[in-house]
Amino acid sequence: DTEVTQTPKHLVMGMTNKKSLKCEQHMGHRAMYWYKQKAKKPPELMFVYSYEKLSINESVPSRFSPECPNSSLLNLHLHALQPEDSALYLCASSQDKTSTYYEQYFGPGTRLTVT
């Protein structure tokens, strides 16, 4: 199974709402990633978890809060977002963070619209 799943597929939220994005993989990967992608642009790295610990935060605003409850799950908690946060949010996983030659497997993404 080489699948990364993400829920929900689409999310519309107001600027005062609190919502969460979920990501799951069952490939035994120990590195998991959150990316933000604007239309027709490359993905931008937000966070990296390695062995369930946050290892990279790319200076992401605190209104985005990641969580890794276990090695298979990754959440992204959203609060007080701005309209410019509307984007496709991609989750990815790879076998190991320290071995950089491993490719990343991406989920289908959550299309987020902030109104």
Add this chain to the structure above:
Amino acid sequence: AQSVAQPEDQVNVAEGNPLTVKCTYSVSGNPYLFWYVQYPNRGLQFLLKYITGDNLVKGSYGFEAEFNKSQTSFHLKKPSALVSDSALYFCAVRPSGGAAGNKLTFGGGTRVLVKP
């Protein structure tokens, strides 16, 4: 700092003709190079990678890429394009080690349009 350039925003090719998507990179030390494809409203899908060894790398769906160290290039190729190859293609690089080694740096993407 590492970087990737994809000089063409869009490549148009007729079905059955060869397809080439260009990529050049800049990185300290030895590079690990990747190609991903993204279909509309989907996540990125891994196509192939160069780590070491043979400069010609074969990947999924008939794609291949050639690593050229002297030209710092990693162009993606397919001998005979299909309409279903129409998508957005990203080249990406990681250095082989160091603190920045975990970060995958993407090029700006190249849209491929294969016409019947």
